[in-house]
Structures are given as C-alpha cells and as structure tokens.
Amino acid sequence: MLTIGKLSDAAGVKVPTIRYYEEIGLLPEAERSAGNQRLYGQKAQERLTFIRHARELGFPLDAIRDLLSLSDRPNQSCAAADAIASAQLAAVEARIARLVALKAELERMLVQCAGGVIADCRVIEVLGDHTKCHADHAHAGHLIEVAG
Template sequence: MPSIGEISRRTGIKIPTIRYYEQIGLLPEPGRSAGNQRVYDQAMLQRLSFIRHARDLGFPLADIKELLGMADDPDRSCAAADVIATRQLASVKARIARLTALQQELERMLTQCSHGTIADCRVIEVLGNHDLCVHDHAE
C-alpha cells in the first residue's frame, strides 16, 4: 500500500492538497500503517486521479464531490452528470469569449499606439479610461 508521498508522486497532487481533500470529504480517511502513516489503496489512487482530471478540466470542488457520489453509484442515470458537464462547458465557453475580447482589446490598443512618448501612448490612455474600450471585458 503506497504512502501519501507515493500517491502524491503518482497523481501530481501535492501532499497538503491530498490532506485537504480528505478534510472536505472528497477522499475517505485512509488506513494507517503499523507506524501510523497514511496508506492508500488502488481505489483511492483512482479517486485522486479522477479529482485531478476534473480539476484540470476546471470543475469546481462542489461539482467534483457530486460527480464522485455519482461514480460511487454506477447503476444511477448519468443525466445529472451531463447537467454538471454542460454547465462546466458553458462556463469554459464564457471564459473563452472573455479572453477573446481581452485579446482583441489588447491588440487594438497596441495597433493604435503611435509608439512615441508616454504622453501620446494609446495603451496608457485606454488603461486610464475604460470608456475607450470597444469590449466590455470587466469581470
């Protein structure tokens, strides 16, 4: 049975994060060795890999907790999982749209800059006055 350090190396999740996942209930309390060290089994390794992949895809911890609950009940309908994934996709698309607007605004600022002195710098001017922006990119 691997230790927390070995599990950390295998999953790429830092030890304090693994402990945090235990505290908030994403992971069950691990068993203990004779020396009172945490020991993890294959199921916990798979669960941590699931969490890591879900985090890489941007899912919030609350959604991951709900998805893990669903994964623990394999005969359940996947409709609720689809709802969560659809919501996450919408969130990602909204972030992409916002980042695209930011990219366009930065490109426009740089294109309009005369590259002279700060007194005539379009970048400084636009950063000082949001009304000069074409896109609404504020959060």
C-alpha cells in the same frame, strides 16, 4: 500500499493538496501506518486521478463532489452527470468568448503603443478612458477560476 509522496507522484497531485482534499472530505480518511503515516491503495489513487482530471477540465470541487457521489451509485441515470458537464461546458464557452475579446483589446493596445512615452501610451490610455469603454457595466464580472 503507497505513502502520500508516492501517491502524489502517481496521481500528479501535490502532497499538501492530497491532505487538503482529505480535510474537506473529497478523499476518505486514509489508513495509517504504525508510525501514523497515511497509506493509500488502488481505490484512493483512482479517486484522486478522477479529481485531478476533473480539476484540469475546470470543474470546481463542489461539482467534483457531486460527480463522485454519482459514480458511487452507478445504476442511476446519467442525466445528473450530463447536467454538471453541460454547465461546465457553458462556463468554458463563456470564458473563451470573454478571453477572445480581451485578446483583441490587448493587441490593439500594443499595436498603438509603439515605443512612445507614457503620456501617449495607449495601454494606459485605453484602460483609463471611459469613452472607449465597451464593457457591460451592470454585469461587470467577478472572478472565476480555470485550470491553467
């Protein structure tokens, strides 16, 4: 049986994060020692490793919750898991496209800002000038998250 710190090292997930996962029900409530400390076995470690891998692949916790409940019923069709992963793939592709455009714009800004004074700085100008705006107003995005 591992204490939370050992589990943390073994799975590569920080201690407070493990407690947080328990709190939101991603991990079951841990057994406790006589002194009220959490104790974990093999299964908990596997489940946590699963979660970490999925997080690293950018799956949101809700999707992970779904995947975990799927893996608890291994005789069903793979289709649901496939759908979750496909959705994730699409999201990742969209993010990549967005970031590549973004990179080009930043490079353009930097090339044109060659040691001048702020009044002439393209970094400031590109961001402020509406006529150089290529973005889609109507669908201006809100923020998403991604494993870094």
